[in-house]
Structure formats: C-alpha cells, structure tokens
Amino acid sequence: MRTTFSAIAFSLLPLLGAAQTKLPSVTLQTMDGKKVDTRTWTNKGKPIIVNFWATWCAPCKRELTAIAEKYEEWQAATGVKLIAVSIDDARSMARVAPYVNGQDWDYEVYLDPNGDLKRALNVNNVPHTFLLNGAGEIVYQHNNYEPGDENELYKKVLELTGKK
Amino acid sequence: MCRPSRVKRGLAVVLPLSLLLPALAQEGGQLHGNFSTDVQYYNEDSAIGAVVPDQRLGANAWANLIYTHGNFELGGRFESYEPALVGYPAGQQYTGSGVGYRYAKFKQEDLEITVGNFFEQFGQGMIFRSYEERYLGVDNSMDGFQLKYRPYRGVYVKGVFGRQRFGFDDGTVKGVGIVRGLDTEVSLSELLDSAWTCSSNLIIGGSFVSKYQEDRDPLLELPENVGAWALRANLTTPRWNLYTEYAYKINDPNGKNGFIYKPGQALLVNATYSVKGFGASVGAHTFDNMFYQSDRAAPTPFDLNINFLPPLTKQHTYNLPATLYPYATQPNGEVSTQGEVFRKWKKGTALGGKYGTKLAVNYSVAYSLETTQLGAVDDTTQRLGYTTQFFLPGDRMYFQDFNIELRKKVSETWELALTYLNLVYDIDIIQGKPGKPLVYADIVILEGLHNFTDRNSLRFELQYLRSKQDQGNWVTGVAEFTFSPHWFIAAQDQYNYGGSVDVEPTHYPIGSVGYIRGGNRFQMNYGRQRAGIFCVGGVCRQVPAANGLALSITSTF
Numbered sequence: 046m047r048t049t050f051s052a053i054a055f056s057l058l059p060l061l062g063a064a065q066t067k068l069p070s071v072t073l074q075t076m077d078g079k080k081v082d083t084r085t086w087t088n089k090g091k092p093i094i095v096n097f098w099a100t101w102c103a104p105c106k107r108e109l110t111a112i113a114e115k116y117e118e119w120q121a122a123t124g125v126k127l128i129a130v131s132i133d134d135a136r137s138m139a140r141v142a143p144y145v146n147g148q149d150w151d152y153e154v155y156l157d158p159n160g161d162l163k164r165a166l167n168v169n170n171v172p173h174t175f176l177l178n179g180a181g182e183i184v185y186q187h188n189n190y191e192p193g194d195e196n197e198l199y200k201k202v203l204e205l206t207g208k209k
Numbered sequence: 210m211c212r213p214s215r216v217k218r219g220l221a222v223v224l225p226l227s228l229l230l231p232a233l234a235q236e237g238g239q240l241h242g243n244f245s246t247d248v249q250y251y252n253e254d255s256a257i258g259a260v261v262p263d264q265r266l267g268a269n270a271w272a273n274l275i276y277t278h279g280n281f282e283l284g285g286r287f288e289s290y291e292p293a294l295v296g297y298p299a300g301q302q303y304t305g306s307g308v309g310y311r312y313a314k315f316k317q318e319d320l321e322i323t324v325g326n327f328f329e330q331f332g333q334g335m336i337f338r339s340y341e342e343r344y345l346g347v348d349n350s351m352d353g354f355q356l357k358y359r360p361y362r363g364v365y366v367k368g369v370f371g372r373q374r375f376g377f378d379d380g381t382v383k384g385v386g387i388v389r390g391l392d393t394e395v396s397l398s399e400l401l402d403s404a405w406t407c408s409s410n411l412i413i414g415g416s417f418v419s420k421y422q423e424d425r426d427p428l429l430e431l432p433e434n435v436g437a438w439a440l441r442a443n444l445t446t447p448r449w450n451l452y453t454e455y456a457y458k459i460n461d462p463n464g465k466n467g468f469i470y471k472p473g474q475a476l477l478v479n480a481t482y483s484v485k486g487f488g489a490s491v492g493a494h495t496f497d498n499m500f501y502q503s504d505r506a507a508p509t510p511f512d513l514n515i516n517f518l519p520p521l522t523k524q525h526t527y528n529l530p531a532t533l534y535p536y537a538t539q540p541n542g543e544v545s546t547q548g549e550v551f552r553k554w555k556k557g558t559a560l561g562g563k564y565g566t567k568l569a570v571n572y573s574v575a576y577s578l579e580t581t582q583l584g585a586v587d588d589t590t591q592r593l594g595y596t597t598q599f600f601l602p603g604d605r606m607y608f609q610d611f612n613i614e615l616r617k618k619v620s621e622t623w624e625l626a627l628t629y630l631n632l633v634y635d636i637d638i639i640q641g642k643p644g645k646p647l648v649y650a651d652i653v654i655l656e657g658l659h660n661f662t663d664r665n666s667l668r669f670e671l672q673y674l675r676s677k678q679d680q681g682n683w684v685t686g687v688a689e690f691t692f693s694p695h696w697f698i699a700a701q702d703q704y705n706y707g708g709s710v711d712v713e714p715t716h717y718p719i720g721s722v723g724y725i726r727g728g729n730r731f732q733m734n735y736g737r738q739r740a741g742i743f744c745v746g747g748v749c750r751q752v753p754a755a756n757g758l759a760l761s762i763t764s765t766f
Contacts, residue, residue, distance in 0.1 A: 065766075143490045
C-alpha cells in the first residue's frame with residue numbers, strides 16, 4: 046500500500062507547476078433549463094472570471110456580494126465578465142434563480158448540478174475562482190474567500206487588460 | 210496464488226502512467242488534477258466522549274489526474290485511507306490505498322462516450338443519480354459505460370450501464386447489482402428554433418432505469434429486475450420557472466422497507482418567480498417507499514443508492530442549526546413543502562438606507578405519509594405492507610423550520626446580519642434515537658463583518674440556541690481574522706450549558722489557522738470537535754466527538 050502511495054507521489058512530481066490552461070468543454074444548464082456548452086463562453090476578447098459557488102456556501106455568497114458592489118465599475122473599466130457556476134444539486138438548484146435575483150446580481154449564472162465542470166476543472170471545494178484572459182486561457186486561480194480577495198482578483202484583471 | 214495482488218495491480222497502472230503522462234503532456238495534450246488530504250491526530254478526552262482509535266493518526270487522501278488531448282480524455286483518482294478518519298465514510302468501510310475511479314472519454318460535437326467510472330443524473334435524480342461527496346464519504350459512481358447523444362437540435366439522449374461503487378479496499382469494491390438506464394429530454398424552443406416565437410420554453414423528459422440482482426432468498430420470490438420510470442416537465446418564462454417530476458418504481462422488497470411488495474412512487478413540484486431584487490419559490494414533494502438501492506440487502510441507507518431524494522428544507526450555514534438539527538429525507542414515506550422569499554431594497558430607498566438591505570424568509574415542514582397498515586404478513590395481504598393516499602400527510606410532524614434573515618451594510622466598514630430560527634425536530638425519526646421527545650428550538654444569530662483595511666477584516670458570529678429538550682441550551686462564539694489574500698486565523702467556542710435540561714456544562718473550543726495561495730489551501734485546527742451532523746448537498750454524516758490536531762490540504766493544478 047505504501048509503495049502504491051509513493052508511486053502516486055512520484056507520478057505527480059513531474060507535474061508540479063503544470064496547470065490547466067484551457068477551459069474544458071462541458072455542458073451546463075442555464076437558470077431556465079437550457080443546455081450550454083462552455084466552449085460558447087466568450088467576452089469579445091476581454092477577460093472572464095469563472096466563480097464556483099453554492100447557495101449553501103457562506104463565504105461564496107460573501108465573495109459574490111462583495112464583487113457585486115464593484116461589478117459595474119469593473120465592467121466599465123475593463124469589460125470583464127463574471128460567470129457564476131452554481132454547484133447546487135437537486136436539493137437546492139431550484140433556489141438559485143430566486144436567490145440570484147433576490148440579491149440583485151448581474152452575473153451570468155449557470156448550474157452544474159452533476160459537478161461536471163467542477164470535476165473537469167479539478168475544483169476541490171467552493172468558493173473557487175478562475176480568471177481567463179481574452180483568449181480564454183486560465184491565467185490565475187484562487188481557492189477560498191477572504192474579504193479583500195476581490196481586490197487581488199481585480200488587480201489581475203487590470204494587468205490582463207493593460208490598465209496597470 | 211497466480212493472481213497479482215491489488216497492490217501490484219495498482220502499481221502496474223501507476224508506474225506506466227507516471228512515465229507516460231508527462232511525455233503525452235508535451236504532445237499538445239494537457240495534464241491537470243487536484244490533491245486533497247485530511248489528517249487528524251486524536252487525543253483522549255473522556256469529557257466529550259471522544260473516540261480514540263487504535264491508530265491515533267487518521268488520514269484520508271485523494272489525487273485526481275485528468276489528461277485531455279483533442280477529443281479524448283483519460284482520468285483517474287488515487288485514494289488512501291490509512292486508516293480513514295473516525296466516523297468516515299457515511300456508508301461502507303474505506304480501507305487501504307489504490308485506484309478508486311478511472312475512465313476514458315471520447316467527445317465529439319453531438320456524441321460523448323465514457324467507459325469506466327462516471328457520474329450522471331436523470332432529471333432531479335429521483336430514479337437515477339450517481340454522484341460523489343468526498344467529504345462525506347458518499348460515492349456511488351458507476352463502473353461501466355455511458356453514452357450521451359444529441360440526434361437533433363434540442364433532443365438529448367443519455368444511456369448508462371454498469372455497477373455501482375460500494376466500499377473501498379485497496380481499490381473500489383463494487384456492489385452486486387447491475388444498473389442500466391435511459392433518459393431522453395426535449396427542449397421545445399431549441400427543437401422548433403425560429404418556429405418557436407414565445408419567450409418561454411418547455412422542456413419535457415422521461416427516463417427508465419432497471420436494476421438486476423439475483424434472487425437467492427430461500428423463502429420469498431423476489432423480483433430480479435426492478436424497473437423504475439419518471440416523467441418531468443419544466444416550463445420557463447423570463448420570470449417563472451415551473452418544474453414537476455413524477456417517478457414510479459415497481460415492487461422492490463428490500464431490507465429498508467421490510468421486504469414488502471408495494472410499488473413506490475414520488476412526486477415533486479416546484480415554482481419560482483423572480484425579478485431583479487425579488488425572488489420567491491414554493492415547492493412540495495412526496496415520497497412513498499422510494500428506497501432504490503442496487504443491492505436489496507445494502508447494509509446502510511448510504512450504500513448503493515441508485516436514486517437521490519432531495520430534502521426540501523433549507524441547508525443552513527451557521528454552525529448550530531447546520532450541525533445540531535439538520536433534516537434528512539425519509540425515503541420510506543414523507544410529505545413536505547417549502548416556501549421562500551428573497552428581497553433586496555436598493556440603496557437610497559426608505560428601507561434600503563445608504564447601503565441597501567437584504568431580507569430572506571424561509572419556511573419548510575415535513576410530515577409522515579398517511580398510511581394504513583395491512584396487518585400481519587400473510588397471503589391475504591400479499592405482503593403489500595400498507596396502503597396510502599398519495600400526497601396525504603400523516604399525523605406525525607418530522608420537521609419544521611421557520612427562519613428569517615436580515616442583512617445590512619451599516620457603514621463603509623461594517624456589515625451586520627441578524628437571523629432567527631424556530632425549529633421542530635423529530636430526533637427519534639431523523640437521527641434514529643427511539644423514545645427521545647420532539648425537540649423545539651429557538652436560535653438567534655448575530656453576524657458582523659468589519660473591514661479594518663482593504664485587506665484585513667474581522668468576522669464574528671454570536672449564536673444562541675434555547676431548547677427544553679435534547680441537550681438544552683447552547684451558545685457559540687466565532688471570531689475570524691483574515692489577512693487577504695493569504696492568511697486567516699480563527700477561534701470558536703461552543704458551550705453547552707443545558708439550562709432547563711440537566712447536562713454536564715461543556716466547552717468545545719477550537720482554533721484554526723490557514724494559508725491560501727492560488728489554488729492551494731492549507732489549514733490546521735486544534736481543539737475539541739463536538740459530535741454532530743455534517744452535511745453537504747442533500748446528504749449528512751454523523752461526525753463523532755474528537756479532540757486533537759487536524760490538518761487539511763487542498764490543491765488544484
């Protein structure tokens with residue numbers, strides 16, 4: 046057993062530093078039940094933030110609320126778009142649309158009830174945020190949320206758009 | 210012994226992979242994955258009834274690897290439980306280390322084929338859902354093959370075939386039953402394209418699932434093939450979303466229903482309405498004899514579930530309501546309903562004030578199903594067990610939750626949230642503690658967030674629970690300092706002092722420190738963890754009391 050585990054560890058070694066750069070092609074649902082492939086996600090060459098969250102995740106909601114206050118400003122300055130991927134399952138996915146509207150959020154929201162995109166992007170737990178550049182490549186990611194992390198994220202967006 | 214042992218077989222997979230994958234990665238493909246581990250060192254602590262295992266150090270670890278190249282994808286997960294944490298997993302034992310999941314996938318425009326392990330669900334999962342909640346130790350992944358095909362725009366077909374994961378012993382242990390299923394969904398606005406001129410959409414779907422298990426019962430003649438079907442419809446407009454699904458399962462005598470020959474059925478309806486700043490939902494469902502496991506003798510309710518019956522109650526995030534009295538679905542019989550409203554008053558309005566105000570109100574209630582027992586099991590009753598009037602609630606209330614939350618930013622640097630909950634909880638049924646009286650509890654929670662600077666903040670929670678039953682009164686305090694983007698330090702104490710209930714007053718202090726960098730997270734906790742219920746999604750696991758040091762690492766690469 047120990048040998049197996051060290052073999053695993055060794056097999057991982059050459060990979061350290063190698064991160065995923067392309068967004069995988071996965072089918073998600075919109076809040077009105079339509080199927081959308083992640084390949085169709087575009088923002089006219091501007092960066093995209095992909096944020097994994099759930100209605101039962103308190104830090105996720107803090108993060109999306111904090112960004113919501115600055116979102117208009119971010120969009121005006123950089124053209125960035127935030128895509129919020131809810132991993133709520135059958136228990137709570139019906140609550141997503143009323144919750145999102147009840148918060149007055151302007152994000153593009155998708156449902157991933159089967160965890161397909163979550164698995165394809167190797168997300169362990171929520172919140173987990175990815176930043177995609179204008180070419181759709183993953184250039185930054187962050188797990189967890191602490192108040193102020195949104196400023197760090199925005200700094201990366203500014204770097205991408207050459208505003209800083 | 211000519212057969213290679215599991216360990217050697219594991220190596221046979223791992224070693225070539227470790228040599229092959231980096232080479233492949235340079236050929237234009239991509240290799241990525243994640244790693245996570247939970248390690249705990251257990252101390253003796255008789256005051257809280259902490260369980261100290263023979264092996265005082267427990268460790269769970271997982272590593273996923275995915276290789277993608279064009280239309281192809283290969284993936285696998287190594288798992289290690291040497292030994293598993295106490296109380297983990299929810300169902301069958303996990304022991305040893307090995308490969309717990311592996312698959313190959315081919316994906317084209319309209320076609321996707323997976324061989325090996327996969328997760329899938331039909332509709333809301335009432336007759337089929339294979340999924341994983343790693344932190345609960347729930348994993349009923351299929352091992353077999355899966356096909357997804359879109360023969361025409363707006364038409365989606367899925368087929369699954371295989372056996373389910375049961376436990377883990379140096380590799381996945383599979384259940385005996387075979388599961389096969391077919392699902393079709395039609396989205397009218399996509400199908401009719403420009404001929405569909407309304408802003409609404411109607412999606413209809415149907416599925417059929419069947420399980421096969423040999424009948425070896427010396428007395429009863431059991432159905433070896435148990436079929437279940439479900440129909441669903443979803444009507445959406447820009448403001449409304451109406452969803453309903455009905456499921457039927459033929460007679461399936463099993464260990465969970467007392468080997469009765471009654472068929473099972475389930476109905477779920479849900480309606481939501483939302484516009485900017487306001488959202489509301491109402492839902493109801495009923496389940497009757499809907500345990501559906503691929504082994505009729507599955508040892509626990511967590512093993513080999515083919516379907517998933519979601520509880521229709523809010524999943525709380527604050528510690529006391531989330532872990533003391535959470536609801537769990539009763540698949541043998543339940544009628545429940547839920548209503549919820551979210552409202553945001555914009556800044557600058559009378560109720561919104563300078564920074565806006567948010568309100569959430571939620572009510573849910575679950576009852577037993579009204580049944581008439583047919584009496585002694587003999588030929589006249591045909592072992593049907595009971596009769597029932599569909600959707601008619603019984604006398605016994607299992608659960609009721611009324612909660613209201615007000616959240617307001619009060620200044621540039623302060624945000625406050627006030628929550629009140631009123632719970633009624635049938636601890637006998639939900640937690641299986643026979644004879645214990647119904648628990649009535651009131652909970653009040655104040656949460657505050659103060660930003661000292663752009664990067665440093667303090668968040669606190671004060672929680673108070675009052676009850677004259679079970680363990681009586683509790684107070685909890687949480688303080689969390691965060692130093693964005695890398696560090697946090699937190700302290701929490703839960704104090705059970707009983708009040709009108711006679712309990713030994715007990716403190717459960719715990720301290721944590723965490724470091725986050727990009728996709729990597731390290732966290733260390735030290736202190737007392739009280740026994741409680743830990744839930745993710747719709748499933749909960751009992752966590753025993755523990756005292757000690759815990760380390761958790763997660764990494765995405």
